[in-house]
Amino acid sequence: MMSHLDGNAIAGPLSEIFGADMTMASGRCGGCGDVSPLAMAMVYLKPNAYIVRCHVCDTMLIMVVESRASVAIEIEGLDSLVIPR
Amino acid sequence: MTSTWKVGTVAAIHAETPTARTLELDVPDWPGNLAGQHLDLRLTAPDGYTATRSYSIASADSGPRVQLAVDRLPDGEVSPYLVNDVIVGDELEVRGPLGGWFVWRPEQTEPVQLIGGGSGIVPLMAMIRAHEAAGSTARFRLLYSVREPGDAFFAAELAELERSSEHLEITWVYTRKTPDGWPTPAGRVTPAILEASTISAAENPTVFVCGPTGFVEAVADILVELGHSSGSVKTERFGGA
Structure with a gap:
């Protein structure tokens, strides 16, 4: 299996969706309840997609799909997301 | 911070190591960046297929010039093109600056330990430059871990800083081959090395720890064993480029 990156790798597409830096945003994992900055999540790179998993329990948190025409996020296993002001 | 795609022009290129090059891009409207931030770089094939990868920024300036240093990864989709094929004057699509987690700001006054493996030095170099x-x-x-002396990025600049800076100390770790007369044999970063250096x-x-995933995980685990809280250790992994 390909080695993973971390949440820094999804800063770009998420900045287009949220209009903010999301690497500092705290996500709560729906699998284990861990609360961590998205920067600490594990990111698996697929062609035109990023799979984001909890760094503690491996639960799939979000998927980001990006093409020239659009960028999309599917919220899979995040209970909450807090963006620092 | 909303980041959308911009077109940068390659303004200068030079070799860093046998497999890596520094690319300087002029990006109109680039707002400047913090030390440690990265950008996304997108290549588009004639059939419309795109490949996007993140690259750390080695510079931390306010102007439109952005410096990247890219290592050619075997089987990579993007890095071989950047290292082998790109020439001055080429245009590249970039998005950034990105990231607020793995950054150092000049107003920070606490001690800072940088640990880099291979091309993981790039965002750390931006921090060193911003610090200077x-x-x-x-x-x-x-602490900079490289396979052998010829694999060091920014070797001349680091050597000069090591001589001239009162506030920067550098430890080199060679994993495969040391310089002649080096006091210790080649080998990976160990708990003993991290504790001593x-x-x-x-x-x-x-x-701040940056490098290939295996390096980052090994180092971060040792740091926690040495008593660092996981919240004080910021990591950035790379690979698959």
């Missing part, structure tokens, strides 16, 4: 440019007196210590947890440093 700001005249910061914060204690900086760098990095700022101790008792001094409450902020620690």
Whole structure:
């Protein structure tokens, strides 16, 4: 299996969706309840997609799909997301 | 910070190592960047297929010039093109600056331990440059692990800083081949090396670790064993480029 990156790798597409830096945003994992900055999540790179998993329990948190025409996020296993002001 | 795609022009290129090059891009409307931030770079094939990868920025300036240093990864989709094919004058699509987690700001005064493996030096170099440019007196210590002396990025600049800077200390680790006369044999970073050659947890440093995933995980695990809280150790992994 390909080695993973971390949440820094999804800063770009998420900045287009949220209009903010999301690497500092705290996500709560729906699998284990861990609360961590998205920067600490594990990111698996697929062609035109990023799979984001909890760094503690491996639960799939979000998927980001990006093409020239659009960028999309599917919220899979995040209970909450807090963006620092 | 909303980041959308911009077109940058390659303004200068030079070799860093046998497999890596520095690319300087002029990006109109680039807002400047913090030390440690990265950008996304997108290549588009004639059939419309795109490949996007993140690259750390080696510079931390306010102007439109952005410096990247890219290592060619075997089987990579993007890095071989950047290292082998791109020429001055080429246009590249970039998005950034990105990231607020793995950054160092000149107003930080606590000790900083930087630990880099291979091309993982790139965002750490931006921090070292920002530290120098700001005249910061914060204690900086760098541990830089490379396979052999010829694989070091920014070798001349680091050697000069090692001589001239009062606030930067550098430790080199060679994993495959050391310089002639080096006091210790080649080998990977060990708990003993980290304990002897990095700022101790008792001094409450902020620690930045960047490199290939295996390197980052091994180092981060050792740091926690040495008493650093996981919240004070910031990591950035790369690979698959």
